Amino acid sequence: MYETNYHRASSVADAAATFAKGSESKFLAGGQTLLPVMKQRLASPSDVVDLSKLQELIGIDVSGDTVTIKAATAHYDVSQSDAVRKAIPALAHLASMIGDPAVRYRGTIGGSLANNDPAADYPAAVLALGATVKTNKRSISADDFFKGLFTTALEDGEIITAVSFPVPAKAGYAKMRHPASRFALTGVFVAQTKSGDIRVAATGASQSGVMRVPAIEQALKANWSAGALDNVTISASGLLADIHGTADYRANLVKVMGQRAVAGAG
Amino acid sequence: MSTVKLTVNGRAVSVDVEDRTLLVHLLRENLNLTGTHVGCDTSQCGACVVHVDGRAVKSCTMLAGQAAGSNVTTIEGLAKGDELHPMQAAFRDNHGLQCGYCTPGMIMSAVDIVHRHGGKLDEETVRHELEGNICRCTGYHNIVKAVLDAAGRMQVSQAAE
Numbered sequence: 001m002y003e004t005n006y007h008r009a010s011s012v013a014d015a016a017a018t019f020a021k022g023s024e025s026k027f028l029a030g031g032q033t034l035l036p037v038m039k040q041r042l043a044s045p046s047d048v049v050d051l052s053k054l055q056e057l058i059g060i061d062v063s064g065d066t067v068t069i070k071a072a073t074a075h076y077d078v079s080q081s082d083a084v085r086k087a088i089p090a091l092a093h094l095a096s097m098i099g100d101p102a103v104r105y106r107g108t109i110g111g112s113l114a115n116n117d118p119a120a121d122y123p124a125a126v127l128a129l130g131a132t133v134k135t136n137k138r139s140i141s142a143d144d145f146f147k148g149l150f151t152t153a154l155e156d157g158e159i160i161t162a163v164s165f166p167v168p169a170k171a172g173y174a175k176m177r178h179p180a181s182r183f184a185l186t187g188v189f190v191a192q193t194k195s196g197d198i199r200v201a202a203t204g205a206s207q208s209g210v211m212r213v214p215a216i217e218q219a220l221k222a223n224w225s226a227g228a229l230d231n232v233t234i235s236a237s238g239l240l241a242d243i244h245g246t247a248d249y250r251a252n253l254v255k256v257m258g259q260r261a262v263a264g265a266g
Numbered sequence: 267m268s269t270v271k272l273t274v275n276g277r278a279v280s281v282d283v284e285d286r287t288l289l290v291h292l293l294r295e296n297l298n299l300t301g302t303h304v305g306c307d308t309s310q311c312g313a314c315v316v317h318v319d320g321r322a323v324k325s326c327t328m329l330a331g332q333a334a335g336s337n338v339t340t341i342e343g344l345a346k347g348d349e350l351h352p353m354q355a356a357f358r359d360n361h362g363l364q365c366g367y368c369t370p371g372m373i374m375s376a377v378d379i380v381h382r383h384g385g386k387l388d389e390e391t392v393r394h395e396l397e398g399n400i401c402r403c404t405g406y407h408n409i410v411k412a413v414l415d416a417a418g419r420m421q422v423s424q425a426a427e
Binding site for chain 2: 001002003004005006008028031032035036038039048050052076099100101102103105106180181182
């Protein structure tokens with residue numbers, strides 16, 4: 001790791017001010033992605049501004065039809081939250097499948113979204129549930145937030161403070177885990193909103209990061225069942241192909257994970 | 267350079283380190299607590315697992331500065347004098363190690379698993395939750411046996427207290 005300056009922020013406002021003073025600052029939350037990348041010398045921030053201890057960024061609130069998870073809440077705490085399990089069980093299930101137990105203690109929802117790894121889990125939930133990403137400057141709808149590989153609508157120095165999820169009528173998440181990295185080889189989140197809309201998002205599949213899957217959405221709109229996807233064909237065009245799986249393999253996984261997500265939806 | 271103050275195995279320490287120092291290096295190089303190992307250095311293998319404020323985390327994927335003010339327990343902090351922690355004793359009795367390189371991380375993760383699941387622990391859960399700890403010798407069989415054995419011992423010792 002190259003040399004850097006570590007700062008522990010005392011508030012979100014202090015974090016933003018400290019960030020602005022550095023020549024090439026980065027925000028640090030759980031560090032489960034940023035620190036490995038810094039160790040590989042693929043990133044060399046002049047300053048890292050630690051958000052992970054800010055109490056104003058930690059916690060889960062369920063009120064009415066909205067689940068709000070503050071940005072520095074660890075995956076473990078989301079997975080174990082009785083309130084989340086009751087309101088959106090698929091979201092708690094998703095959090096319980098990220099990385100391994102030690103990673104889930106440190107990794108945060110805000111960090112996952114800000115990084116927008118094309119195989120990360122949370123982006124699928126945020127996009128499929130039509131969540132709202134709240135920052136220290138504004139609110140950004142899920143449809144406007146994800147901008148491609150490792151790219152988001154966040155401006156330099158903007159801090160995610162919370163994510164608000166509308167409670168769906170039904171939702172499910174299934175993923176084929178890469179056995180070593182535990183990232184999604186492909187993961188699919190299916191949601192039926194309380195107004196009857198169907199939204200489906202896949203992660204780990206597309207070269208452009210998390211994506212909606214219109215073919216599955218249309219099939220589920222007509223008939224919410226795993227069997228409704230039997231005759232759906234997912235195009236392999238634009239899907240990821242690497243040593244772990246071809247584009248055709250991932251296209252098939254989008255369908256199969258979609259079916260499993262529907263079958264397990266609650 | 268920064269001064270990092272934290273509590274390690276019950277002892278308050280103050281260490282001057284470069285800001286880029288990882289917690290595992292502070293433990294090993296500044297405090298000479300070399301029981302915590304660096305295996306893969308990519309947060310996959312779990313040889314570096316320690317407890318920070320009661321949670322088992324990978325100390326190779328945490329800056330020393332992030333642990334400032336925290337309570338850290340390493341493998342050296344588990345035993346009470348000459349009396350092994352029940353998890354350590356169970357690893358010995360069940361032959362849960364061969365070369366021993368992964369053992370400190372395995373034990374720290376395993377203690378955390380027992381704390382979280384208590385008496386409800388079963389083999390499937392142990393195998394699933396040890397996925398962040400890699401052993402290249404044992405095939406895991408005796409490690410899983412040791413963790414289940416220790417879970418029983420830890421219940422008994424808790425009940426006795």
